[in-house]
Structures are given as structure tokens and as C-alpha cells.
Amino acid sequence: MDYIDPHIHMVSRTTDDYERLARCGCRAVSEPAFWSGFNRASAEGFRDYFLQLTEFEPTRARRYGIRHYCWLCINPKQAEDPGLAREVMALIPEYLDRPNVLGIGEIGLNRNSKNELVVLEEQIALALRHDQLILVHTPHLEDKLKGTKLILDALDDQGVRPERALIDHVEEHTVQMVLERGYWAGMTLYPDTKCTPQRAVDILEVHGTERLCLNSAGDWGPSDPLAVPKAMQEMRRREHPVERLRQVFYANPHAFLSQSPRFRA
Ligand SMILES: [Zn+2]
Numbered sequence: 001m002d003y004i005d006p007h008i009h010m011v012s013r014t015t016d017d018y019e020r021l022a023r024c025g026c027r028a029v030s031e032p033a034f035w036s037g038f039n040r041a042s043a044e045g046f047r048d049y050f051l052q053l054t055e056f057e058p059t060r061a062r063r064y065g066i067r068h069y070c071w072l073c074i075n076p077k078q079a080e081d082p083g084l085a086r087e088v089m090a091l092i093p094e095y096l097d098r099p100n101v102l103g104i105g106e107i108g109l110n111r112n113s114k115n116e117l118v119v120l121e122e123q124i125a126l127a128l129r130h131d132q133l134i135l136v137h138t139p140h141l142e143d144k145l146k147g148t149k150l151i152l153d154a155l156d157d158q159g160v161r162p163e164r165a166l167i168d169h170v171e172e173h174t175v176q177m178v179l180e181r182g183y184w185a186g187m188t189l190y191p192d193t194k195c196t197p198q199r200a201v202d203i204l205e206v207h208g209t210e211r212l213c214l215n216s217a218g219d220w221g222p223s224d225p226l227a228v229p230k231a232m233q234e235m236r237r238r239e240h241p242v243e244r245l246r247q248v249f250y251a252n253p254h255a256f257l258s259q260s261p262r263f264r265a
Pocket residue numbers: 007009032034106217
């Protein structure tokens with residue numbers, strides 16, 4: 001069955017992974033800008049990264065019949081340096097017109113620090129100024145609940161229309177708050193932290209399928225680029241009807257991402 005992975009970091013993956021994704025039915029991927037495991041020393045380093053996301057990756061994906069889209073931002077971890085963050089934010093508008101750019105992301109919080117919050121607010125303002133969709137990273141483990149609340153308040157305070165933002169890495173204790181406030185929610189399937197395919201399907205069974213997406217967030221750390229088709233298998237095993245599978249794995253991400261006129265799948 002065709003599917004879309006709305007959050008995967010293909011810069012960290014091999015070309016073999018594109019082939020495996022294609023074999024499992026992946027039609028499109030969306031790749032947020034993130035912390036690649038090391039600090040980029042200057043804004044020029046981010047320029048190279050944005051070129052990789054907007055030129056190299058879509059070309060690599062196309063060979064396997066996969067459409068590659070991306071999001072641009074300074075990641076929450078390096079937002080701890082507001083000077084650097086502002087230099088990077090100043091570069092972003094140059095790249096927003098590129099054919100595979102869907103919006104600003106993954107912005108958000110890492111340790112819920114003051115600097116991170118200031119930069120988050122400035123990146124939300126940047127997205128609004130340029131009429132861009134927003135993709136949000138929520139903090140890990142113990143910081144997640146507080147961080148998610150801070151992020152939702154920051155989005156609401158600036159008047160972001162909730163249907164224009166997806167709040168990612170939700171878990172059992174944050175999913176309801178995100179959906180109740182009208183935002184899209186993303187569940188990340190990680191082998192150790194975040195959701196397993198079983199937990200994610202449990203969440204879908206409790207909260208329904210509206211405005212929920214699943215992603216692999218495959219990156220340079222322990223992660224599984226095929227986590228989305230594995231969750232699909234788990235839903236099949238539990239005998240969910242095929243229309244529900246199609247909604248979760250294709251129609252939902254398609255509906256969110258299609259709010260950008262650039263997205264086609
Ligand atoms: Zn990510």
C-alpha cells in the first residue's frame with residue numbers, strides 16, 4: 001500500500017534506504033531540518049545543509065520514484081545560541097521558494113530553556129510572515145509534557161491557525177492536548193525511545209485517526225526507516241479495515257502537507 005513518511009532525515013541514510021522505502025510503497029518523504037549529531041559552526045554550514053535538502057536529496061529520491069520535500073529552520077538544540085540562530089534565520093527566506101520546501105521546521109524545544117523559547121517565537125513569526133506551514137519537535141522524555149504546553153501556547157499567542165502546524169513526537173500523555181487544541185499530531189516510531197509500532201497503534205485505537213500521522217524520524221541514531229510500514233503491518237494484524245490504514249498512512253499526511261501548494265504525491 002502507498003504511504004507517505006512525513007518525518008525522516010534522509011541526509012543521514014544511505015541510497016539503499018531509498019530503495020527499501022520505495023519497495024515498501026513509500027511515495028513521498030518530508031525531511032525537517034534538524035541537529036545532525038554535531039554542531040554546525042557557522043551560518044554558512046547551514047547554507048550547505050539547506051542546499052543538500054533542496055537539491056541533492058530530491059535528486060537522490062527521484063531515482064526511486066519517491067518525492068522528497070523538506071522544511072528549513074535552525075534546530076532547537078543550536079537555538080541555544082541566539083546570535084547564530086538569527087544569522088541562520090536571515091538565510092532561510094532565500095530558500096523558501098525552492099520547489100521542495102514545505103515550511104519551517106522542525107522548530108520547537110529541546111531542554112525548554114529561555115533561549116530556545118525566544119528562538120522558537122522568532123521562527124514562528126518567520127513562518128507567519130512568509131505564510132509557511134510549521135513542523136514542531138517536542139522535547140524528549142521528562143521535558144515533553146511541559147515543553148509541549150509551552151510550544152502550544154507560543155503558537156496560540158502568535159495566532160497560528162492550528163491546522164497549519166503539526167506537533168511531532170507526541171506520546172500517550174501529550175496527544176490529547178495537541179488534538180484538542182486543533183493541531184495535527186505526529187507519532188514517531190523509534191526502536192527504544194518514543195513510540196513502538198504497537199504503542200502507536202494503541203494510541204490510534206484510543207484517540208481515533210483524525211489529524212494523526214505516523215513517521216519513522218529515521219536519522220543517524222538508532223532508528224528504523226521502515227518503521228512506518230511496520231506499523232501498517234501491526235494495524236493489519238489487528239484487522240483494521242483497509243480504509244483506515246489508507247487514511248492514517250496516506251490521506252492524513254497528504255492532507256496536512258497539501259496545504260503547501262508545492263506538495264504533490
Ligand atoms: Zn526529526
